[in-house]
Amino acid sequence: MTLRRVLIVLLALAVGSSCAGTSGNTKLGVGTRNSSANLLLIPIGHHYDEWNPATAETVSQFSPLKPGQPIAVATTATAIYWLGGSRVDPLIRTASLQGGASHTILQHAGRFASLLTVDHGHLYWTVGRSISRARINGTHVQPHYLRPHTGSAGDAATGLAASGGYLFLSQCDNDRIGRVRTVDPGVHPTIRWIVHRARCAQALAVHGSYVYWAGGTVAPVLGRAASDGRGLIQRKWVHLGRFEPVWMVASSAGLYWTAGQRPSYLGYVSLDGSGLRNRVRKLGDGPIGVITAR
Numbered sequence: 022m023t024l025r026r027v028l029i030v031l032l033a034l035a036v037g038s039s040c041a042g043t044s045g046n047t048k049l050g051v052g053t054r055n056s057s058a059n060l061l062l063i064p065i066g067h068h069y070d071e072w073n074p075a076t077a078e079t080v081s082q083f084s085p086l087k088p089g090q091p092i093a094v095a096t097t098a099t100a101i102y103w104l105g106g107s108r109v110d111p112l113i114r115t116a117s118l119q120g121g122a123s124h125t126i127l128q129h130a131g132r133f134a135s136l137l138t139v140d141h142g143h144l145y146w147t148v149g150r151s152i153s154r155a156r157i158n159g160t161h162v163q164p165h166y167l168r169p170h171t172g173s174a175g176d177a178a179t180g181l182a183a184s185g186g187y188l189f190l191s192q193c194d195n196d197r198i199g200r201v202r203t204v205d206p207g208v209h210p211t212i213r214w215i216v217h218r219a220r221c222a223q224a225l226a227v228h229g230s231y232v233y234w235a236g237g238t239v240a241p242v243l244g245r246a247a248s249d250g251r252g253l254i255q256r257k258w259v260h261l262g263r264f265e266p267v268w269m270v271a272s273s274a275g276l277y278w279t280a281g282q283r284p285s286y287l288g289y290v291s292l293d294g295s296g297l298r299n300r301v302r303k304l305g306d307g308p309i310g311v312i313t314a315r
Contacts, residue, residue, distance in 0.1 A: 061270070061277060062096060062313050063287075063304070069094075069101075071118075074274065074289070074301065093137035093146070096313045097157075102144060104130060104137050113137075113144065113159060126159030135176075140183040143203065152177045152190065167201060169212055180225035180234060185248070189232055191222035198222050198234060200248070215250025224278060228271035228292065235266035235278065243276070243290065259290055264299045272314040279304060279312055287312070 060080060063070045071081045092104040092111055099118055104111040111130045116123035131148030138145050144155050145166070154166035169177055171194065180191035180198075187200045190212075198216040205211070216222070216232075222244070224235040232248045235241060236256070243259040243266075246252075266278035266288065275291040280299065287302040 095137045095139040136181045138181040138183045179223045182225040182227045184227035191225050193221040216246045224266045224269035226269045226271035241265040270314045
C-alpha cells in the first residue's frame with residue numbers, strides 16, 4: 022500500500038473542450054461560483070478542477086500543474102502547493118488559487134518524497150523514515166523534523182494532516198495515529214500517540230474536534246476519534262465495503278475521498294456518519310488521484 026502511495030500518478034479523466042488548447046497558467050472560468058460552497062480541488066493531469074459537490078458543477082479550472090505529474094497536493098485558503106517533477110527527487114511548487122504563474126519554492130524535497138500537508142506557517146512532507154518541514158515559502162528546511170519509530174515498511178507515515186497547531190500522522194504497520202504540537206521548540210518534537218489499534222490507518226483528515234482515518238484493506242472502514250486523544254474513539258465508524266480510500270479530505274460538508282482504480286470514484290459521508298455514497302463522481306479508469314478542499 023505504501024509503495025502505491027509513492028508511485029501514485031494522478032487520475033486520468035477526459036477533459037472538456039473548455040480547457041482544450043489552453044496554455045500558460047490561466048484560471049479558466051467554467052461555472053458559477055457559490056462563495057459559501059465547499060469546493061474540492063481535483064487534479065487532472067497538469068490542471069485541476071475546482072468542483073462544487075453540492076451542484077456537481079465544475080466552477081473553474083486551473084492550468085497548469087507542472088513540471089511532471091503532481092505526486093501530492095495541499096492547499097491553504099489562498100494557494101495550492103504540490104510535490105512534482107522527478108519522482109526520485111521531487112520539488113515543491115506553489116500557485117495562487119486565483120490563477121497566475123506557479124513557481125518552485127523548494128528545489129529538492131528529498132528522495133521519493135510523497136505525502137504533503139500544510140498549515141498557516143509550514144509545509145510538511147514524508148521522505149522515507151522522516152517527516153520534513155519548511156516554512157510556507159520554502160525556507161528554513163528541517164529535513165528530519167520528525168523521525169518516528171516505523172514498522173517493517175520503513176515509512177515515517179502513511180497519512181498526514183495539519184490542523185489547529187498540530188500535525189497528525191498515521192502508521193499502517195503500527196496501527197496507530199499520533200499528533201505533534203507544531204509550535205513546540207526543538208528539532209524533534211514529542212509525538213503523542215492518541216489512537217492505537219487503528220487497523221492499517223492510512224489516509225487522514227481533521228475537522229473541528231475530530232480526526233478521521235481510513236483503515237483496513239480487506240474490509241475498509243473509516244474511523245474517527247477526538248483529536249486531542251481524550252474522548253471518543255470509533256475504530257469502525259463507517260464500513261465502506263470494497264472501496265478503500267487513498268486520499269481523503271474533510272470539510273464542514275463532510276468527508277470526501279478517492280477510491281478504486283478501474284474505475285476510480287469520489288466517495289462521501291457526512292460528519293455524523295450518515296449518507297454514505299461510494300460513487301459521488303466517476304473519476305476515470307486510471308490510477309487514483311488526489312483531492313483537497315477549500
